[in-house]
Amino acid sequence: MSTPTIGLETTGLTKSFGGVRAVDGASVQFHHGKVNALIGPNGSGKTTFFNCVTGMIKPDAGQVAYAGRDITGRSPDKIARAGIGRSFQLCRVFPRMTVLDNVLAAKRPSRSGLLRSAHQKADVEKAREWLTRVGIEHLERSEARDISYGQQKLLELAGVLMADPETIMLDEPAGGVNPALIDRIADLVRSLNAEGRTFIVVEHNMDLVMSLSDHVVVFDRGRPICEGPPSVVKEDARVLEAYLGI
Amino acid sequence: MLSVSNGLKLVGLVALAALLLSFPSLAPNPFLLSVGVVIMSYAVLATAWNFVGGFTGYISLGHAAYSGLGGYATGLLIVKADVNPWLALLAGSLLVGLIAVPVGIASLRVRGASFVIVSISLVLILLLVFQSWGSFTGGSNGLRIPRPFGEDVLRPEQHERFFLLHVALLAVMLLAWWLIDRSHFGIGLKAIREDEDKAQALGVPTVTYKLVAFVLSAFFTAAGGGLYALWFGFLDPVFQFSILVGSYMVLMSLLGGIRSLLGPLLGAVIVGYAVEYFKAAYGDSQFHLVAMGLLLGVVVLFMPDGIIPALTSLVKRFRPEASSIREVTQAELVEQRRAGQAGGPPADRAAHPVAPVSEGGHR
Secondary structure, three states, X not given: OOOOOEEEEEEEEEEEEOOEEEEEEEEEEEEOOOEEEEEOOOOOOHHHHHHHHOOOOOOOEEEEEEXXXXXXXXXXXXXXXXXXXXXXXXXXXXXXXXXHHHHHOOOOOOHHHOOOEOOOHHHHHHHHHXXXXXXXXXXXXXXXXXXXXXXXXXXXXXXXXXXXXOEEEXXXXXXXXXXXXXXXXXXXXXXXXXXXXXXXXXXXXXXXXXXXXXXXXXXXXXXXXXXXXXXXXXXXXXXXXXXXXX | OHHHHHHHHXXXXXXXXXXXXXXXXXXXXXXXXXXXXXXXXHHHHHHHHHHHHHHHOOOOOOOHHHHHHHHHHHHHHHHHHOOOHHHHHHXXXXXXXXXXXXXXXXXXXXXXHHHHHHHHHHHHHHHHHHHHOHHHHOHHHOEEOOOOOOOOXXXXXXXXXXXXXXXXXXXXXXXXXXXXXXXXXXXXXXXXXXOHHHHHHOOOOHHHHHHHHHHHHHHHHHHHHHHHHHHHOEEOHHHHOOHHHHHHHHHHHHHHOOOOOOHHHHHHHHHHHHHHHHHHHHOOOOHHHHHHHHHHHHHHHHOOOOHHHHHHXXXXXXXXXXXXXXHOOHHHHHHHHHHHHHHOOHHHHHHOOOOOOOOOOOO
């Protein structure tokens, strides 16, 4: 299988809300098979960019391409089916469903399997495997609303993985969780990346970004101002200016 | 443990079926039997509503549009086209299902309060159309529908047959609901109810799923409306396309529990009996409306999940736990977890040994 170096790519992506250009002609390339980070000050358009890419918001202009195919303006479920999974900034799970069903909801049944029981042995085993992988398999019967926020973050990740995406976009995976859990999430990202999954991570925790990522894209005012390996980006004058206003 | 609770459920279902099937012979007089038919009709409509309300969480206050259309479609096919009544019932329901496709495509684009308002507007439009188009629908004079059974079948016998027909229709719907509830399709629908954007981001084709549930709900609601029309024999737009009928479906389902198979049925029995009681006791006063309003308030405030979930959690509280915390020491728990980990799927665990988190983070 020949893997293209560039997986996800946007060209001139633009989205305005009223008079505010949240994303302003952003052309970004993410490296396939790597951990990519997307950083930038608050309000720099990272989440809007994320939402445009995953189809939650329709961009006003520009293109999104994935693995050479144009996916601009497709519905989120089609984009998910093209192989891009995502987590949400404030983690989102299905509160009144059990932990196990939360993961099973990501399973994509064949047309003929739609009315078959959702608890097929193979699917349940696969779901348990992912729950074990993130470390919350002992909670499978609990309702998702009854587990802690950190556990919900892990559950969200297990759900995303159940769909078996090639590329995983994480919106602030370390937001609002304790340091021990941040380490666990970082370990998961590393091991999943080693198995061939591409990551695109929006994150404010700079230590995490610098230790985790292979490629960093810095956003300011709705467009990338700098990109490269963490060591280079860290020293870039434009980045310092954007963050510190120097 | 699981098989015991499944066994209990089965016994419960058999008891319920026996109770329903024996009601016609137990009912002391034809009037109560007719009340039974009305209540079963409510149960059919509420359960039909629940295909969209319970699964997807889209609260339609305008489902009277589909019961009314089902009634009129069935009646008009019989009166104007001389179709066999049972064939008319089926054809009418299918026709309404077909009409629900464009309505669903248009209205399911909006969520929450907007969807509620769109659903109401359809009822109001249909009320005006069916009232004004007198030459075809009979207008405000109503539409008389001949009885499907011959003249020799007397009133009580009619009630009994229609009661059983409603039970049969209800059974079909409960079976369909149960099948969907346990399926992949059902998990997708419930995911939409819980968080639609999240479901879509996971790859659930939400637009199609919602539409299928909506059309199925409209079809069953129309069948309920059509069966009622055959029994009652007379349709008036004011009663068919009434916000009140749609509100009853919602109230009954919420009261019983929209996430439960039998919730709408239970709600229909309680609300239906109460409505008939208030009507009989206080005549044509609007007191039953006040009572229903109060009931809805009480349900939403104190039992937002409905009676069945409230009772289930009460029962669970008194049931002995399989392993109480008091019976297991900390050391034993650690031991158990260790043993569990060694015995789990080996490939992943060996490669990435991660201990389970019991308290992963804070809010």
